[in-house]
Amino acid sequence: MARVLLIEDDTEMATELSEELMGRGYAVERAADGTDGLAKARTRQADVLIVDRMLPGIDGLAVIETLRKERVRTPALVLSALGAVDDRVRGLRAGSDDYLTKPFALLELIARLEALLRRPAENLSTALRVGPLELDLIARSARRGERAIDLLPREFRLLEYMMRRPGQLLTRAMLFEEVWNYKFVPRSNLVDVHIGRLRRKLDGPDEQSMIYNVRGEGFILRAPA
Amino acid sequence: MRLPEFMRTTTFRSVLMIFGAFVLCTLLIFGIVLRQTSAYLTSNIDRLVDNMAKTVIAGELLRTTERLEDQLRSDPRQVKLGGIFDSAGTRIAGNIESLPPGLRMNALAQTALVARIDDTGRRMQTARVIVEQLPGGNTLVVGRDPDEAPEIFKITQRVVVLGLSAALCHGLTAGAWLSIRTQKRIEEVNRRIQRIVAGELRQRMPTLGNNDPFDRLAVLVNGMLDNIEALVRNLASAGDDIAHDLRTPLTRVRILLERARGNAQSFEDLESAVDHAIAGIDHTISIVTALLRIREIEQTRRLVEFSDVKMAELLQEVGDLYEPFADEKRLLFSVKIDSELAARADRDLLFEAIANLVDNAIKFTPEGGRLELRLTRDGENGIIRVSDTGPGIFERERELIMQRFYRADRSRSTKGLGLGLSLVAAIVKLHGFRLNIAPGAGFVAEIAFQPISMKTHIAA
Numbered sequence: 192m193a194r195v196l197l198i199e200d201d202t203e204m205a206t207e208l209s210e211e212l213m214g215r216g217y218a219v220e221r222a223a224d225g226t227d228g229l230a231k232a233r234t235r236q237a238d239v240l241i242v243d244r245m246l247p248g249i250d251g252l253a254v255i256e257t258l259r260k261e262r263v264r265t266p267a268l269v270l271s272a273l274g275a276v277d278d279r280v281r282g283l284r285a286g287s288d289d290y291l292t293k294p295f296a297l298l299e300l301i302a303r304l305e306a307l308l309r310r311p312a313e314n315l316s317t318a319l320r321v322g323p324l325e326l327d328l329i330a331r332s333a334r335r336g337e338r339a340i341d342l343l344p345r346e347f348r349l350l351e352y353m354m355r356r357p358g359q360l361l362t363r364a365m366l367f368e369e370v371w372n373y374k375f376v377p378r379s380n381l382v383d384v385h386i387g388r389l390r391r392k393l394d395g396p397d398e399q400s401m402i403y404n405v406r407g408e409g410f411i412l413r414a415p416a
Numbered sequence: 417m418r419l420p421e422f423m424r425t426t427t428f429r430s431v432l433m434i435f436g437a438f439v440l441c442t443l444l445i446f447g448i449v450l451r452q453t454s455a456y457l458t459s460n461i462d463r464l465v466d467n468m469a470k471t472v473i474a475g476e477l478l479r480t481t482e483r484l485e486d487q488l489r490s491d492p493r494q495v496k497l498g499g500i501f502d503s504a505g506t507r508i509a510g511n512i513e514s515l516p517p518g519l520r521m522n523a524l525a526q527t528a529l530v531a532r533i534d535d536t537g538r539r540m541q542t543a544r545v546i547v548e549q550l551p552g553g554n555t556l557v558v559g560r561d562p563d564e565a566p567e568i569f570k571i572t573q574r575v576v577v578l579g580l581s582a583a584l585c586h587g588l589t590a591g592a593w594l595s596i597r598t599q600k601r602i603e604e605v606n607r608r609i610q611r612i613v614a615g616e617l618r619q620r621m622p623t624l625g626n627n628d629p630f631d632r633l634a635v636l637v638n639g640m641l642d643n644i645e646a647l648v649r650n651l652a653s654a655g656d657d658i659a660h661d662l663r664t665p666l667t668r669v670r671i672l673l674e675r676a677r678g679n680a681q682s683f684e685d686l687e688s689a690v691d692h693a694i695a696g697i698d699h700t701i702s703i704v705t706a707l708l709r710i711r712e713i714e715q716t717r718r719l720v721e722f723s724d725v726k727m728a729e730l731l732q733e734v735g736d737l738y739e740p741f742a743d744e745k746r747l748l749f750s751v752k753i754d755s756e757l758a759a760r761a762d763r764d765l766l767f768e769a770i771a772n773l774v775d776n777a778i779k780f781t782p783e784g785g786r787l788e789l790r791l792t793r794d795g796e797n798g799i800i801r802v803s804d805t806g807p808g809i810f811e812r813e814r815e816l817i818m819q820r821f822y823r824a825d826r827s828r829s830t831k832g833l834g835l836g837l838s839l840v841a842a843i844v845k846l847h848g849f850r851l852n853i854a855p856g857a858g859f860v861a862e863i864a865f866q867p868i869s870m871k872t873h874i875a876a
Contacts, residue, residue: 294701345736381737384740384741387740
C-alpha cells in the first residue's frame with residue numbers, strides 16, 4: 192500500500208483529496224502547513240508527496256527545495272493555483288517531479304501520482320517488450336509478433352513512452368507534456384487523433400487492441416489478455 | 417507667528433535666494449567701481465598737487481612766498497592748501513596752521529590731516545600733500561582737498577540704496593506673485609488628481625495653452641490619462657465579456673443539474689447529467705485558463721527566453737503535430753518551405769501561435785478543403801503564412817477578431833473559445849513581429865518577422 196503525504200492548507204480540499212486517495216487504497220498522512228509538512232517528509236515514510244504550492248509558514252517550493260538539499264528524494268507532485276508557464280518551470284527547478292495546475296480532474300491527479308510511484312527504472316536494455324509488441328531502440332523498429340510495424344518518428348516516440356509505462360493510465364496532458372514536450376494546452380482531441388493513428392498501426396485486422404481508451408481521461412497500453 | 421502660505425513655498429524661497437545673490441553681486445560691482453574711481457580721482461589730484469608744487473618752487477627763491485600766495489588766491493573752490501615753514505616749524509606764509517608731523521620730505525603725494533586757516537576760521541581736513549625742502553632751510557607744503565571723492569562715494573551709496581530697495585520691492589512682489597500663481601495651479605492640479613483618484617477618469621489637467629513647462633507637463637499627463645482611460649474601458653469591457661462568456665456555460669450547468677435532480681429516473685440518467693455538468697465546468701475553466709494565458713503573455717517581457725529559432729524546423733514540427741488532425745477531417749494539408757530562415761524568438765510561444773493559426777484553419781475549413789502552412793520571403797521580411805479554403809474574413813471584422821472573445825459570424829456554429837486569435841496577436845506583439853489577416857474569401861493569416869542570419873550568429 193503506497194503512502195502519500197498530503198501537504199495542503201485548505202481543509203476542505205485536503206479532506207476531499209485524502210478521502211478519494213484512501214478510497215483508492217492509498218494510506219494518507221496530512222499536514223496543514225509547510226513546517227509540519229517538512230517535518231513529516233523528513234521521516235521518509237511517505238512514498239510520494241503532494242505539496243500545495245502556496246502554504247502558510249514555509250512555501251511549498253521551499254519545502255521541496257529543503258528536502259532535496261537534505262537528500263530526501265521522495266517524488267513530489269506540486270499542486271498550484273498559479274498556472275503560468277514560468278511557475279511550472281520554477282516548480283520543476285525547485286526539485287518537484289510534476290506540476291499540476293488547479294483546477295484539475297481527480298483522475299489526472301491519480302494518474303500522475305501513479306506515474307510517480309511507478310517511475311520506470313533506468314532501463315539500459317535496448318529493447319522494450321509489452322506482450323507481443325516489441326520495440327528496438329537501436330534499430331528504431333517495431334514489430335507485433337511477426338508483423339513489422341512502420342512508424343513515423345513521432346509515433347515511435349509516443350509508443351516508446353507508452354511501452355515504458357505499460358498498464359498505467361496516461362492522460363492526454365501527460366502525453367502532450369512528455370511526448371511532445373510542449374507547454375501549451377492543445378485542443379483535447381489532438382492527442383486522440385495521434386493515438387488513433389498509432390492504434391490503427393499496432394492492431395492488425397484480427398488482433399485485439401492494445402491501447403485502451405479510458406473514457407474522457409486518457410489511454411492505457413496493455414498486453415492483450 | 418506663522419508666515420503667510422505663499423512665503424513658505426519653494427518658489428518664494430528660490431526668489432529670495434536669487435534676490436540675495438543679486439544684492440551681493442550688485443554690492444561687489446559697485447565696490448569695484450568705487451575703488452577704481454577713487455584711485456583715478458586720487459591720481460588726478462596728485463598730479464594737480466605736483467603741478468602746484470613745481471609752480472611754487474620754480475623761479476627765484478626770494479619770490480617763493482609770493483608765488484604760493486598767488487596760487488592760494490586763485491582758488492575759488494577753496495580746495496588748495498599751502499604753507500612755508502622755517503626750520504623751527506613756524507609758519508611763514510600760507511593757509512596751513514602748522515607743519516603736519518610724520519610726513520616724508522621730497523616724496524610723492526601722501527595723505528595727511530591738516531588744519532586749514534583762512535578768513536572763515538580754522539578747520540581740520542584730510543588732504544593729499546607734498547612736502548619739499550626749500551634751499552635755505554625752509555619747508556614748503558602744498559596740498560589739495562580731494563573733495564570730489566567722498567562726494568562721489570555718497571552719490572554711489574545713495575544710488576545703491578535706492579536701487580536695491582526698489583529691486584527688493586520688485587523681487588518680493590514678483591516672488592509672491594510667482595509663488596501664489598504656482599500654488600494656485602498646483603492646488604488646481606491637486607484637486608483634479610484627487611478627483612481622478614476618486615474614480616473620475618474623465619478629469620484632465622488644466623492647460624493655459626502658453627506652452628510653458630507646466631503646460632507641457634499637463635499635456636503629457638493628459639495624454640497619459642487618455643491612454644489609461646482607454647485601457648480601463650477596454651479592461652472593463654473585456655471583464656464584461658468574460659462575465660458573459662462564463663455566465664452562459666455556468667447557467668447551462670446549473671439548469672442541467674437542477675433538472676437532473678428533479679427528473680432523473682435512474683442512476684444512469686444522473687450519471688450522464690453529472691458528466692455533462694463536468695464537461696460544462698471544464699469549458700468554463702478552459703476559458704479562464706486561456707484568458708490568464710493571454711494576460712501572462714501580454715505582461716511578460718522575458719526576452720531572456722529568446723533564442724535563434726530555425727523557422728523551417730518549427731513549421732515542420734507544427735505540421736507534424738497537426739497533419740493527422742487535418743487528415744482526419746479530409747483536408748489537404750501541406751507545409752511549404754520557400755526559404756530557410758531564422759529569427760530571434762521564444763520558440764515555445766511562437767510554436768503556440770502558429771499552432772493556434774493552424775488549429776483555427778482546420779476548425780473553420782469544411783471537409784475536403786485545402787490548408788497550407790508556408791514559410792516564405794517578402795523583400796526584407798520573413799513570412800509565415802497560414803491559408804485555407806474556409807469562409808475567410810470580412811474587412812470590418814479584422815480588428816475585431818483579434819479582440820478577446822470575438823467570434824466572426826462564420827464561426828458561430830463551431831465550438832470554440834474565441835480567444836485563439838487574441839492569443840496569437842499577443843504573442844506576435846511580444847516578439848515585435850506583425851500579424852496580418854487578409855480579407856476576402858479563404859482565410860489568410862501572416863506573421864511577418866525580421867529574419868536573422870544564422871551564419872553570422874554562429875561565427876559571432
